[in-house]
Amino acid sequence: MIDATDALRVEDLSIAYGTAPPSVSGVSLRVRKGEIVGVIGESGSGKSSIALAMMGLLPDSARVAASTMEIAGSDMKGATELDWGQVRGLKASMVFQEPMSALNPCMRIGPQIAEVLQIHGKADKKQARARALEILRLVQMPDAEKRLDYYPHQLSGGQRQRVVIAIAVAAGPDLLVADEPTTALDVTVQAQILDLIRSLRDETGMGVLFISHDLGVIGQLCERVAVMYRGRVVETGTARRVLEDPQHPYTKALLESIPRPSVPVRSPLAVIPAVNDFAEVPAVLEEAS
Numbered sequence: 001m002i003d004a005t006d007a008l009r010v011e012d013l014s015i016a017y018g019t020a021p022p023s024v025s026g027v028s029l030r031v032r033k034g035e036i037v038g039v040i041g042e043s044g045s046g047k048s049s050i051a052l053a054m055m056g057l058l059p060d061s062a063r064v065a066a067s068t069m070e071i072a073g074s075d076m077k078g079a080t081e082l083d084w085g086q087v088r089g090l091k092a093s094m095v096f097q098e099p100m101s102a103l104n105p106c107m108r109i110g111p112q113i114a115e116v117l118q119i120h121g122k123a124d125k126k127q128a129r130a131r132a133l134e135i136l137r138l139v140q141m142p143d144a145e146k147r148l149d150y151y152p153h154q155l156s157g158g159q160r161q162r163v164v165i166a167i168a169v170a171a172g173p174d175l176l177v178a179d180e181p182t183t184a185l186d187v188t189v190q191a192q193i194l195d196l197i198r199s200l201r202d203e204t205g206m207g208v209l210f211i212s213h214d215l216g217v218i219g220q221l222c223e224r225v226a227v228m229y230r231g232r233v234v235e236t237g238t239a240r241r242v243l244e245d246p247q248h249p250y251t252k253a254l255l256e257s258i259p260r261p262s263v264p265v266r267s268p269l270a271v272i273p274a275v276n277d278f279a280e281v282p283a284v285l286e287e288a289s
């Protein structure tokens with residue numbers, strides 16, 4: 001049943017590229033409106049594949065199957081490109097890791113935001129600049145009015161990511177999928193972008209699927225978290241419970257591999273063994289309360 005309070009609901013998602021074994025299998029995720037859900041896992045665990053599947057952006061070589069796939073009340077199971085066109089930007093949008101490649105380098109910032117508003121019928125040509133300015137202020141861009149006329153190369157990395165986020169939230173989506181949006185930024189800027197995502201969630205009530213390989217980032221931002229290992233979710237729960245009291249051996253190993261100030265510098269860092277054993281351990285799944 002479609003629940004109006006859900007931004008995203010996917011059940012038993014699997015994704016396979018070409019004839020390779022599935023890169024993602026049996027994944028179920030739920031993001032309520034107003035909730036930030038983290039997906040954490042090492043490189044290659046299938047996080048970006050899930051993000052792209054939620055936007056209908058996987059390459060043609062990918063085969064996607066799910067028993068449920070709903071985005072803000074729209075059933076996207078078996079959706080065509082035309083169906084995705086009705087959802088992308090309006091109901092769900094995405095922020096990628098590298099802001100420069102998400103922006104048009106030859107176009108000023110203002111028109112890039114205005115264009116999105118016009119495409120989605122959120123502003124006509126006359127209103128578009130004023131509305132673009134409002135959105136640039138919403139993402140807390142310093143000197144927003146002046147920066148409407150800047151080109152992407154005139155902005156810092158953090159400011160560019162603010163513009164990408166502005167474009168993503170311009171049409172008021174119910175779901176924001178953010179795939180490692182702070183990984184390319186330095187630590188202080190990273191913290192500012194996390195604050196921004198939190199405050200946009202508070203203001204707009206959108207749900208956020210936040211993907212990261214960084215447990216610290218997930219702990220700062222997310223209410224709930226799903227831990228991915230080799231294409232499967234091995235543990236879910238509140239971020240606090242999973243980080244403070246991990247149950248699955250993979251989650252425990254992941255937590256132990258983070259350097260901590262309390263551990264003497266010379267002691268070796270725990271390394272996650274490259275074995276299949278974790279996949280054999282049953283997943284620890286908590287339904288969100």
Ligand SMILES: Nc1ncnc2c1ncn2[C@@H]1O[C@H](COP(=O)(O)OP(=O)(O)O)[C@@H](O)[C@H]1O
Pocket residue numbers: 017023041042043044045046047048049050059061
């Ligand atoms: N376009 C693609 N074609 C073929 N295989 C892919 C493609 N994208 C991802 N994969 C494979 O899917 C697996 C998961 O990748 P990905 O979803 O990018 O993981 P993550 O984002 O967690 O690093 C990897 O084994 C990767 O090689």
Ligand SMILES: [Mg+2]
Pocket residue numbers: 047048049
């Ligand atoms: Mg990735």
